[in-house]
Amino acid sequence: MVQNLVVDRIHDETERIRSIVLKAHDEAALPSFTAGAHIEFDLQEAGNRAYSLIDWGGSKNSPKEYTIAVQREEDGAGGSKAMHALVEGRVVSALGVKNDFELFASQNPVLLLAGGIGITPIISMATELVSRNAQFSFHYTGRSMSAMGFTDRLKAAFPEQLSLYCDDENPIDLDALMSAQSAETHVYICGPKGMIEAAKTAASVVGLPDENVHIELFTSPDTQSGDTPFEVEIHDTGDVYAIPVGKTIIEVLEEAGVDVMYDCQRGDCGICQTDIINGTPDHRDVVLSNADREAGKVMQICVSRARSARLVLDI
Numbered sequence: 583m584v585q586n587l588v589v590d591r592i593h594d595e596t597e598r599i600r601s602i603v604l605k606a607h608d609e610a611a612l613p614s615f616t617a618g619a620h621i622e623f624d625l626q627e628a629g630n631r632a633y634s635l636i637d638w639g640g641s642k643n644s645p646k647e648y649t650i651a652v653q654r655e656e657d658g659a660g661g662s663k664a665m666h667a668l669v670e671g672r673v674v675s676a677l678g679v680k681n682d683f684e685l686f687a688s689q690n691p692v693l694l695l696a697g698g699i700g701i702t703p704i705i706s707m708a709t710e711l712v713s714r715n716a717q718f719s720f721h722y723t724g725r726s727m728s729a730m731g732f733t734d735r736l737k738a739a740f741p742e743q744l745s746l747y748c749d750d751e752n753p754i755d756l757d758a759l760m761s762a763q764s765a766e767t768h769v770y771i772c773g774p775k776g777m778i779e780a781a782k783t784a785a786s787v788v789g790l791p792d793e794n795v796h797i798e799l800f801t802s803p804d805t806q807s808g809d810t811p812f813e814v815e816i817h818d819t820g821d822v823y824a825i826p827v828g829k830t831i832i833e834v835l836e837e838a839g840v841d842v843m844y845d846c847q848r849g850d851c852g853i854c855q856t857d858i859i860n861g862t863p864d865h866r867d868v869v870l871s872n873a874d875r876e877a878g879k880v881m882q883i884c885v886s887r888a889r890s891a892r893l894v895l896d897i
């Protein structure tokens with residue numbers, strides 16, 4: 583579905599975080615969504631960008647408006663700057679609503695953990711859990727209190743469940759948090775890669791099953807300093823492709839007309855997982871367990887690269 587949406591209202595939540603409310607041109611009902619869903623926009627030169635839909639308790643069924651929040655990233659690829667350049671009345675092209683971070687029913691208890699702008703899908707989950715009368719705790723951390731959006735509204739909406747942390751005053755202790763959970767707890771985490779990795783490790787150390795930990799990364803992994811080009815050989819055909827710095831395996835293969843399956847392209851859904859026949863991967867995803875990484879038999883080709891000069895993949 584491609585739909586033009588009109589920017590109805592804009593509100594600055596912090597110096598860098600801006601809430602944007604969008605409506606249909608004729609104020610008609612919009613497609614329904616569920617907690618954890620995102621909406622993808624076509625931002626033309628800035629490419630396609632997805633932002634989580636925020637629900638504070640309005641209708642998610644045929645809503646009259648969507649609310650998102652965008653953190654301006656000075657070093658980003660331009661998506662957040664394009665979103666911050668929007669003014670009320672401007673039209674944006676929406677490509678559709680999707681949920682890769684579903685809040686499953688009848689899980690009890692639930693721990694919600696948000697880092698930075700990763701708060702946006704977690705707000706909708708907390709709202710949903712309140713409406714389900716579910717038992718949950720809600721932990722939100724950021725660099726500093728002034729950089730964290732929505733804190734006053736969150737305190738008012740979730741007074742029993744919310745705990746706030748910030749690196750410069752009371753940093754979150756993920757080990758203590760995870761060790762206080764029962765083995766039945768389901769954990770939903772959204773935030774930067776470092777926080778997700780640390781939380782996953784802490785959960786695994788205390789014995790929470792991997793299937794109880796649900797994650798969404800809120801930024802695409804960027805090119806890292808020290809990245810080098812490498813080659814990918816398709817095992818079945820023997821065809822070899824050069825993967826330069828700044829391009830992913832999926833991007834190169836798609837450009838060459840190779841059919842590959844993928845979804846999130848952030849390394850958090852697992853759809854693009856591929857068997858490795860030969861070579862050493864450089865894992866950049868947040869899906870695989872430490873044991874899977876060490877085994878080196880599979881990789882997520884949307885983000886991961888190679889430590890060896892060539893990877894032979896079963897595609």
Ligand code: FES
Nearest residue numbers: 845847852854884
């Ligand atoms: S497409 Fe989602 S992990 Fe690669």
